[in-house]
Amino acid sequence: xxxxxxxxxxxxxxxxxxxxxxxLYYPFLENIVxxxxxxxxxxxxxxxxxxxxxxxxxxxxxxxxxxxxxNTLVLMALTVVFQVGIxxxxxxxxxxxxxxxxFFRVVYFFxxxxxxxxxxxxxxxxxxxxxGMLNQIVTALGGEKVLWLSDDKAFVxxxxxxxxxxxxxxxxxxLTGLSGVSEDVYESAEIDGATGLKKTWYITLPLISDVLVxxxxxxxxxxxxxxxxxxxxxxxxxxxxxxxxxxxxxxxxTFIAQDVDYGSAISIIIVVLGVVLSRTxxxxxxxxxxxx
Amino acid sequence: MKKWFALLLAVLMVLxxxxxxxxxxxxxxxxxxxxxxxxxxxxVQLLKDYEAATGNKVEDASATSDEAWKASVLNDFAVGNExxxxxxxxxxxxxxxxxxxxxxxxEINEAYPDLNLTENAVLTEADGKVYAIPSRPFWEGLFVNxxxxxxxxxxxxxxxxxxxxxxxxxxxxxxxPIAVSLSDIxxxxxxxxxxxxxTPQEHMARPKTLEEVPQSWYDGMDxxxxxxxxxxxxKDVNATTEAVTSQMFKDxxxxxxxxxxxxxxxxxxxxxxxxxVMPFPTYAEDADKTAFIGGVSMGFYLTRKxxxxxxxRDAAVALLAHLTSAxxxxxxxxxxxxxxxxxxxxxMINNANYMLSPFQDSxxxxxxxxxxxxxxxxxxxxxxxxxxxxxxxxxxKPFGE
Numbered sequence: 001x002x003x004x005x006x007x008x009x010x011x012x013x014x015x016x017x018x019x020x021x022x023x024l025y026y027p028f029l030e031n032i033v034x035x036x037x038x039x040x041x042x043x044x045x046x047x048x049x050x051x052x053x054x055x056x057x058x059x060x061x062x063x064x065x066x067x068x069x070x071n072t073l074v075l076m077a078l079t080v081v082f083q084v085g086i087x088x089x090x091x092x093x094x095x096x097x098x099x100x101x102x103f104f105r106v107v108y109f110f111x112x113x114x115x116x117x118x119x120x121x122x123x124x125x126x127x128x129x130x131x132g133m134l135n136q137i138v139t140a141l142g143g144e145k146v147l148w149l150s151d152d153k154a155f156v157x158x159x160x161x162x163x164x165x166x167x168x169x170x171x172x173x174x175l176t177g178l179s180g181v182s183e184d185v186y187e188s189a190e191i192d193g194a195t196g197l198k199k200t201w202y203i204t205l206p207l208i209s210d211v212l213v214x215x216x217x218x219x220x221x222x223x224x225x226x227x228x229x230x231x232x233x234x235x236x237x238x239x240x241x242x243x244x245x246x247x248x249x250x251x252x253x254t255f256i257a258q259d260v261d262y263g264s265a266i267s268i269i270i271v272v273l274g275v276v277l278s279r280t281x282x283x284x285x286x287x288x289x290x291x292x
Numbered sequence: 293m294k295k296w297f298a299l300l301l302a303v304l305m306v307l308x309x310x311x312x313x314x315x316x317x318x319x320x321x322x323x324x325x326x327x328x329x330x331x332x333x334x335x336v337q338l339l340k341d342y343e344a345a346t347g348n349k350v351e352d353a354s355a356t357s358d359e360a361w362k363a364s365v366l367n368d369f370a371v372g373n374e375x376x377x378x379x380x381x382x383x384x385x386x387x388x389x390x391x392x393x394x395x396x397x398x399e400i401n402e403a404y405p406d407l408n409l410t411e412n413a414v415l416t417e418a419d420g421k422v423y424a425i426p427s428r429p430f431w432e433g434l435f436v437n438x439x440x441x442x443x444x445x446x447x448x449x450x451x452x453x454x455x456x457x458x459x460x461x462x463x464x465x466x467x468x469p470i471a472v473s474l475s476d477i478x479x480x481x482x483x484x485x486x487x488x489x490x491t492p493q494e495h496m497a498r499p500k501t502l503e504e505v506p507q508s509w510y511d512g513m514d515x516x517x518x519x520x521x522x523x524x525x526x527k528d529v530n531a532t533t534e535a536v537t538s539q540m541f542k543d544x545x546x547x548x549x550x551x552x553x554x555x556x557x558x559x560x561x562x563x564x565x566x567x568x569v570m571p572f573p574t575y576a577e578d579a580d581k582t583a584f585i586g587g588v589s590m591g592f593y594l595t596r597k598x599x600x601x602x603x604x605r606d607a608a609v610a611l612l613a614h615l616t617s618a619x620x621x622x623x624x625x626x627x628x629x630x631x632x633x634x635x636x637x638x639x640m641i642n643n644a645n646y647m648l649s650p651f652q653d654s655x656x657x658x659x660x661x662x663x664x665x666x667x668x669x670x671x672x673x674x675x676x677x678x679x680x681x682x683x684x685x686x687x688x689k690p691f692g693e
Contacts, residue, residue, distance in 0.1 A: 149531035238475035
């Protein structure tokens with residue numbers, strides 16, 4: 001009876017909708033408009049209309065912007081392979097053990113509950129050249145101190161904690177997906193002669209493909225938005241902007257350079273890229289899943 | 293029961309409103325007297341004194357001064373959420389965007405002639421008006437841990453040759469010669485490298501085109517590269533942070549650091565007689581050996597929003613007068629360091645032929661970010677030339693058309 005007349009439900013939906021409109025969609029639309037105008041400082045109003053000038057500058061005139069885009073795309077690929085990949089392997093292993101599964105759930109999920117700033121600080125202490133944990137180990141073993149955030153190593157060093165932090169998140173999601181696969185299916189497969197890896201490949205993975213697609217979509221959108229960890233570990237894209245991602249570069253351009261219109265354009269690029277890539281991945285893997 | 297509860301709430305609301313009205317107005321303030329700033333406590337006490345004397349309330353949102361703080365203050369102005377009284381940068385690129393939302397001191401003095409607020413010409417803006425009242429001068433120079441120089445039998449770096457000798461020796465014994473993070477705060481060394489490479493007049497230039505950029509500005513960038521090649525900086529100079537390098541200096545793991553009077557306030561009390569400040573040694577022959585950077589860069593403002601509010605105007609003006617009184621100036625404008633450090637700062641100031649303003653404060657934000665964060669690290673390690681650096685910066689018209 002309650003759901004026959006759905007009009008009262010609007011009362012419950014409306015507040016959150018209004019909040020979304022005011023705090024998310026309205027600023028987003030303003031941001032789109034801002035990206036087409038010259039805005040000189042954080043306080044300045046929109047001045048001259050410059051059309052697609054900021055977008056042209058991003059793709060054709062700003063080497064650092066292209067580098068931050070490349071870094072983001074590489075991180076995205078690494079995220080799918082390592083975050084989701086390692087989480088899948090761990091989830092398969094933990095789901096196969098009879099005792100201690102709960103322990104591993106907690107252990108792998110733990111980094112998620114630590115703030116990214118704290119993890120960033122922890123890793124910057126690991127990487128510190130003077131007195132850093134890694135160099136203390138290296139020197140204790142008789143080696144020479146290593147510059148962990150050098151030009152050629154910095155990207156990998158920043159990517160490692162970013163990848164590490166969210167493995168547990170996808171691990172828990174995949175493990176939950178695995179728990180939904182009926183034991184009957186495995187028993188039938190065993191009767192048909194399927195064992196070990198064959199069971200995983202032909203039964204488990206197809207049956208949790210929806211969960212994997214969701215994980216990959218989340219991983220890709222998460223990689224595009226990455227900001228907090230890199231900005232703590234490598235301030236201002238250190239060294240020399242080589243560890244800038246779209247999020248950190250957008251922050252630097254908007255709040256330090258106060259190139260507000262350009263920062264707006266970068267944020268629009270982040271959103272468009274996120275939507276396009278996550279939809280593409282979803283569709284590609286979704287179709288594969290249907291064929292399977 | 294519900295009716296009684298509702299009635300109770302209504303009575304409480306009326307009482308609260310009445311109390312709020314009886315307590316006077318509430319003023320919002322913002323300053324950089326917070327965090328590790330040695331004047332933070334004195335500033336809070338000044339606000340409490342004002343509250344006690346007037347019955348008004350002050351909601352203060354002070355925070356440590358950095359780029360994020362500046363951005364948040366400007367953001368508040370942009371969305372109409374500016375405070376009533378604030379302590380902020382003046383007479384430079386940071387203050388330009390807020391001038392139409394703050395009140396010139398002359399206008400306040402005209403309406404309140406008894407106050408006779410200071411109109412310090414040093415803080416005159418481009419439109420010829422003064423909007424801020426200064427409370428604390430600043431200076432920048434080369435901080436030196438003299439005990440490390442004594443320990444290794446080195447002369448203080450009063451000229452370039454002695455600086456090079458010290459760098460070589462400190463490298464040998466595993467002490468970082470100059471503590472700096474080029475990826476975080478390259479601001480001070482960049483200015484001093486240019487002062488060391490040419491005349492004060494060249495440092496005072498505000499070139500509009502690439503052709504007008506003085507040769508010493510190129511030479512200064514090359515000097516940073518030279519220092520890098522000599523091993524004057526820590527190995528991770530392009531990746532560490534200013535917090536780390538400053539701590540190294542305070543812990544005597546680094547021998548020198550270029551910084552300002554705010555840094556002196558944070559030197560440990562035990563080091564007051566083993567740390568001094570002096571002018572950075574010059575490299576070019578025509579450079580002035582006594583020149584240092586200093587002046588007044590911040591002041592107290594009254595916002596137009598408070599001025600136009602008849603209920604707040606008197607209270608806000610009174611707070612401005614209170615915070616800029618002679619008594620307040622000694623409490624929040626004074627230095628907290630002592631000993632040889634204090635004496636050396638007087639020597640540096642008193643013996644100087646030139647006190648120069650940092651030219652980066654006159655640059656547009658975009659050009660300054662490009663110069664400091666987009667160039668210095670790369671010029672230092674040789675992956676960008678000084679010429680390419682200034683071409684990139686000057687394309688952004690740092691000092692206007």
